[in-house]
Amino acid sequence: MSEYYNQLSTALGPQNWWPAQTQFEIVVGAILTQNTSWTNVEQAIANLRSARMLFPLAMLKASTPRLARLIRPSGYFRQKAKKLKAFCKFLSAEYGGSLTRMFRTPTAELREKLLGVFGIGPETADSILLYAGKHPVFVVDTYTKRILQRHGWVSEKASYDEVQQLVLADFPGEAAHYNELHALFVQAGKNWCRGREALCAQCPLERFLKESR
């Protein structure tokens, strides 16, 4: 796995994830990007910024329909408005609205609590932990899974946890490394492993594999 990291890092350079100004903005982005392109999320976040809504308390006080209208470009906007509210309610109830306090919770315990919030599944929970909280977890997304499946690292049916365990076992490291590795997988997926079409011939990982045979 560390060779994959090296190959992708050389080919793509530093990814500088997560693009955001505050921790809360990362949390919001993590929810809004569910099954949605980042360009759509950017528009939604710009709307929230203009409305001065990128704060837990402001979001908590806003009505769900108003919130939904602001995040409309990100798709699934009614669902996601509920999800954002659910997180803010959770943050307020459990940590007095403080992300700093929330992230002082031990990783495993916080992950379980996040998974209990409506709208937060494993990928969103791990994105929040890693990118907003700098906890050392690896985020598994569609691209990561697709690439590892096509290269025979995991089976077609591998679960989220199985893929995550594989990477953790094979690539022990710190938050900064997991941060970069995931970002590299996503960029590599966008470039060479999109949908049903795989541009494997141009993928640096494929070249690396051929040369090492």
Add this chain to the structure above:
DNA sequence: GCCCAGGTGGGTA
């Protein structure tokens, strides 16, 4: 027009 995008929750067998 079609396919795809940095998933999750709910229902059914």
Add this chain to the structure above:
DNA sequence: TACCCACATGGG
């Protein structure tokens, strides 16, 4: 547990 389906906009 293992499948299905709804959720919805915007870009290529």
